[in-house]
Every structure is written in C-alpha cells, then in structure tokens.
Amino acid sequence: MNKKGDLNMIGFIGAGSIGGAVITGLVKNGYDENEIIVKGGKSSRTKDLRDQLGFKIVSKIKQLADTDVIFIGVGANALDSVLKELKDIVDGKLVVAFTGTGTVAHLKQVLGYDKVAHAIPNTPVKVGAGFTGITYSDKFTPEDKKKVASILGYTGQLVEVPSEQLGILGTVAGCSPAFLDLFIEALSDAGVKHGLSRELAYDAAIGMAIGASKLAKQSDLNPSALKDEVTSPGGSTIKGVAALEENGFRNAVIKAVDAAEGE
Ligand SMILES: NC(=O)c1ccc[n+]([C@@H]2O[C@H](COP(=O)([O-])OP(=O)(O)OC[C@H]3O[C@@H](n4cnc5c(N)ncnc54)[C@H](OP(=O)(O)O)[C@@H]3O)[C@@H](O)[C@H]2O)c1
Incomplete structure (x- = not known):
C-alpha cells in the first residue's frame, strides 16, 4: 500500500537522466520506495540510485x-528492443514511455498492445516541481489516466495534450531548463563582473528565478504585465529590457526552440 492511497507496484525500465529523475x-516526495x-x-x-x-x-x-504500471526511460536506441521484450508480460498493465521522439502509434505498433502513453517529463521532476506533458492512447480509460496521474503527480504537474502538441510542449518545458540555466549563469x-562573489551572484540569480516564477504562477497578471509593473518610465529596468531587446533576447529564445524542434 502506498503512503498516499491504494496504488500497487510500479516498474521502471531505464533509470538514467530522466527515469532516474522521475524515480x-x-x-x-513520499512515494513508497518499496513499491x-x-x-x-x-x-x-x-x-x-538504489x-x-x-x-x-x-x-x-x-x-x-507483478507491476501495474511500467515507465520506460531508455534512449531511442534501446526502445524497440525493450518494447519487444515487454510484450510477454504487458497484458493488463499501463505503459508510459518517456521518449523524446516517437509516438503513441509507434509504441502501440512495436509493443503490439494498446494501453500505452507517451510522456515527456523535464528534469525538475527530481524535486517535485516538474512539468510533464502526456498523450494517452485512446484505450486509456479515465480510471487508467487517474492512476498514472496519481503516480506522476508526486513529481509535479502533469498535463494531457493531443499527440501533435506533445513535441513542442516537451521542448518548451523539457529543453528549457538548460536555457534557464544559461540565463542564470549569464546573470x-x-x-x-560588477563585484559580487560568485556564490552570492548565483544565490541572487537562482533566488530571483524561483521567486519570479512563483509570482508569475500565482499572479493574475501575465508575464508581460508583470514586466510592465517593474519598468518605471526612464528607470533602470526598462533600460535593461531595451538592452536585452537590442541584443535579440526574445528572438534568441524563439530561435532556440526552433532549433530544438529541428527547424
Ligand atoms: N534527459 C531529459 O531531460 C529528457 C526529458 C524528456 C525525455 N527524455 C527522453 O528520455 C529517454 C531517455 O533519456 P535520458 O536522458 O534519460 O537517457 P540516459 O541518461 O542515457 O538514460 C537511459 C538509461 O537507459 C538505460 N538502459 C539502456 N538499455 C536498457 C535496457 N535494455 N534495460 C534497462 N535499462 C536500459 C541506460 O542504462 P545504463 O547507462 O546503465 O546502461 C541508461 O541509464 C530519451 O528518449 C530522451 O529523449 C529525456
């Protein structure tokens, strides 16, 4: 019995960067390790990790x-062989693959089984603050989805999207921790450069990113209006915003997503 309710055993195949982060x-965040x-x-x-x-x-x-739900966290090169091996025991289970590429249709076809889902978590799942997009096959019942959500809910937000949106959602939420890390490093x-110690500079930049994100999440205002609130006429913040724009900040972010999407 899990600490939060009546979940049963869950399995993972592959505990690398993303599988390990989810585990x-x-x-x-309280999921019983014995399950x-x-x-x-x-x-x-x-x-x-064990x-x-x-x-x-x-x-x-x-x-x-003996597991009810199996999560697959292997890379694309090992995925099909893992799915073929899984065939023998898959009946009655829910399968969720954390593959960066691929589709539910591909998973279904190689596994020869219908209750499969494709999910793209991001690394903040590790601290329970993740954002995971998921596409379920049409054979998932509302109870099946509830079961998956009750597990992945321990790692942060889980959002169901149609398959055609999963890739871009995975890029916006999954590649961008690296983009934000770059921003934090640059800040x-x-x-x-202006005299802070490295430790204090990182503390300030990380603390700001956490706080500003929390404010953006909890505020009724969208990020654009939040920016307007702190840019007083002729003030230093609007001068900084203008310098970012002069250097193509927004365009650089959009191009980074384009590049990650393979455009
Ligand atoms: N990293 C991310 O932020 C992220 C986010 C969303 C989705 N993804 C996707 O998740 C998948 C895995 O990526 P990753 O970054 O986690 O790769 P990774 O760090 O290389 O992890 C893959 C793991 O799979 C294990 N593995 C390989 N063959 C196996 C097998 N037959 N049975 C059991 N385990 C096996 C490997 O174990 P050993 O190393 O011990 O051999 C490795 O630890 C990719 O499709 C990726 O696109 C990644």
Whole structure:
C-alpha cells in the first residue's frame, strides 16, 4: 500500500537522466520506495540510485510481471528492443514511455498492445516541481489516466495534450531548463563582473528565478504585465529590457526552440 492511497507496484525500465529523475522525485516526495521495481542498464547508475533511494532492482524485464504500471526511460536506441521484450508480460498493465521522439502509434505498433502513453517529463521532476506533458492512447480509460496521474503527480504537474502538441510542449518545458540555466549563469557572470562573489551572484540569480516564477504562477497578471509593473518610465529596468531587446533576447529564445524542434 502506498503512503498516499491504494496504488500497487510500479516498474521502471531505464533509470538514467530522466527515469532516474522521475524515480527520485517520486521517492523524495513520499512515494513508497518499496513499491518501485527498476530494471536498469549495464552501468552502475541504477545501483548507485538504489543505494540512495532504496527501491528494488531486477535484472530482467519479465521480473516486472507483478507491476501495474511500467515507465520506460531508455534512449531511442534501446526502445524497440525493450518494447519487444515487454510484450510477454504487458497484458493488463499501463505503459508510459518517456521518449523524446516517437509516438503513441509507434509504441502501440512495436509493443503490439494498446494501453500505452507517451510522456515527456523535464528534469525538475527530481524535486517535485516538474512539468510533464502526456498523450494517452485512446484505450486509456479515465480510471487508467487517474492512476498514472496519481503516480506522476508526486513529481509535479502533469498535463494531457493531443499527440501533435506533445513535441513542442516537451521542448518548451523539457529543453528549457538548460536555457534557464544559461540565463542564470549569464546573470551571475554579470553580478561577478560588477563585484559580487560568485556564490552570492548565483544565490541572487537562482533566488530571483524561483521567486519570479512563483509570482508569475500565482499572479493574475501575465508575464508581460508583470514586466510592465517593474519598468518605471526612464528607470533602470526598462533600460535593461531595451538592452536585452537590442541584443535579440526574445528572438534568441524563439530561435532556440526552433532549433530544438529541428527547424
Ligand atoms: N534527459 C531529459 O531531460 C529528457 C526529458 C524528456 C525525455 N527524455 C527522453 O528520455 C529517454 C531517455 O533519456 P535520458 O536522458 O534519460 O537517457 P540516459 O541518461 O542515457 O538514460 C537511459 C538509461 O537507459 C538505460 N538502459 C539502456 N538499455 C536498457 C535496457 N535494455 N534495460 C534497462 N535499462 C536500459 C541506460 O542504462 P545504463 O547507462 O546503465 O546502461 C541508461 O541509464 C530519451 O528518449 C530522451 O529523449 C529525456
């Protein structure tokens, strides 16, 4: 029995960057580690994570037979072979693949099974502040979706979207932690340039990003109006905004998303 209710055993195939982040987010936010079984790859990554979090490891996919929901976190190169191996035990389970590419149709076809979903989490799932887009196959019942949501809900927000929007949602929410990290680093560099210690500059930049995001989330105002609120006429903030625009800030962000989308 899980701490939050009546969930049963869940399985993971692949506990690398994203699989490991989801498992970490689950356990650190109260999901019972005794209800998580993981089939890892060849390296010591899964064992290292198990030593921190305490879930159970198995060496074969068929040992996930007693699970209700299976999450797949392997890379594209291993996906099809994993799906083929999963065929033998998949009946009655819900399968959620965290693949960056691919579609529900592809998952269904290779697995030869209908209750599959495609989800794209981002790395903040690790601290329970993730944003995960998900597309379910049409065979998922409302109860099935509730079950998946009750698990991934431990890691942050889960938003269902049609398959044609999953890719761009995955880019906007999934690639952008790296973009924000760059912004934080650059802001911190600027602080250091003007005399702050590196530690204080990072503290200030990260604290601002958390606080400004929280405000944007909780405020009735959209980000554009929030910006207007802090740009007094002739003031220093509007001068900074103008300098960002002079250097193509918004265009650079849009082009980064275009590039991540392969355009
Ligand atoms: N990273 C992200 O932010 C992110 C976000 C959303 C979606 N995704 C998608 O998630 C997928 C995985 O990406 P990732 O960044 O997590 O890659 P990753 O760090 O390379 O992790 C993949 C893991 O799969 C394991 N693995 C490989 N073959 C396996 C098998 N047969 N059985 C069990 N485990 C196996 C590997 O284990 P060993 O290394 O131990 O061999 C590795 O730890 C990709 O499709 C990616 O596009 C990633």
